[in-house]
Amino acid sequence: MTLTAGQFLRLRALALERLGIEIHDRQRPTLDRRACRMGLAGTAARERFLTGAESGDPDSAHQLVSLVTTSHTAFFRNPYHFDLAAEHLLWASHRRGRAAAWSAAVSTGEELWSLAIRLAEMTGRRGGPVELLGSDADAAALARAERGEYSRASLETLETGRRGCFFHHPPSARGSLRIQDSLRQSVSFRIHNLIEPGWNLGGPFDVIFCRNVLMYLSRGHRRRVVERLRGALARDGLLLLDPSEHLGAAADHFCGGRNGVFQPAPLSSNPQRIPPSP
Ligand SMILES: C[S@@+](CC[C@H](N)C(=O)[O-])C[C@H]1O[C@@H](n2cnc3c(N)ncnc32)[C@H](O)[C@@H]1O
Known part of the structure; x- marks a missing residue:
């Protein structure tokens, strides 16, 4: 049919x-x-x-x-982004005492949990001064993100050590693994439609992941969303897109773009950190 x-x-x-x-x-x-x-x-x-x-x-x-919409996602998609984001967040929290990251189209959560894992690996502890927010317009995908429960197949790309360290076998879920509770500290999820005006998500964010969603938006919506992303990002923050994506008509709000890493433009008189190459 x-x-x-x-x-x-x-x-x-x-x-x-x-x-x-x-x-x-x-x-x-x-x-x-x-x-x-x-x-x-x-x-x-x-x-x-x-x-x-x-x-x-x-x-x-x-x-x-x-x-x-397509909810396709994976753990550590473009692994370089997670190293860079975690390093930037730790730098920001060192300077300001706190830092925040937002995954703006988090789908079923793999992106945000990957960041939580990378931060835990880099600091040697769970939780801490970095707050992580995941949002999506798809309530069903978001519920799965919050549950943090994944089939063995979707965890296949994750190294065995990471699976052992950050997941456990919940008694109720046959064959799947669930993210450990200790990793949930400082992680939250919210339904949020990117095209609705009046974002009220807290922030400013030191890192925003907005990967693989702008490409689906109409030209006009993409421009407005990119403008609002600029407003939600800290002056020295990083916006991460998939390396194959572009910002469209609002590109002049950001600079950079190599490997999908953007910084707010124009460069202020504050010193900007140039991300290291992968
Ligand atoms: C392909 S997934 C991207 C997942 C993840 N960011 C990644 O790159 O692996 C696209 C997500 O965008 C979400 N999405 C689509 N339109 C949206 C909108 N207007 N507001 C918020 N999320 C939206 C979909 O629900 C879907 O979960």
Whole structure:
């Protein structure tokens, strides 16, 4: 069963309005497959879902996020970013007594837990003066992030030593491993839609991970989000994107960009730290 032309247009309008996501014609087969996996196989189910989402029904709104976004992520994706972020956060906390990092599209949590692991490895302790916040528009993905429970398959990229040190076997979860409670200190999660104005997340953040989400946003939404990211970042902070991504029309708010590492622009009179090369 495929989305009718009318349904596809309605879905496209909803994705743009609610999440800032631009859907292209070539994505139609992928959306069809995803809709089927989510139990939206027939025309009637799709109609119910679309009408619900249009009228603001919360369940349909959650389904919309799962349908039009990809939650693909992994532990230590671009490992260099975690070394750099942890080093920068420790430097900032040494200077100011505290530091904060935000993963702005944390999906199922691997990105933020990787940072927590790297910080623990570098300091030799758990918790400490660095606060870590993970947010996402997808409530289901965020619930998994908070649970911190992962199948052995998704932990395969993690070195065995790290698995042993930072995960345990919860009695309830057969075959999966859960992040250790000691690592949860100073880590929090919040539902947050990047395109909604009036961000109220605390900050300023010394490091913001905003990887693999800007690429899905429309030009206008991407520009506004990048401007707000600039406002949420400390003057000497770091913004991390996937190395293949760009900032679009608001690129002049940042400088750098090598390996996906950006710094706020213009350079102030404060000394800036130039990140070391990988
Ligand atoms: C591909 S994942 C990126 C995960 C992680 N940052 C990484 O690079 O491994 C994209 C995430 O962006 C989230 N997302 C999409 N649109 C969003 C929006 N408007 N506000 C917040 N999160 C959004 C999706 O729910 C999804 O979890």
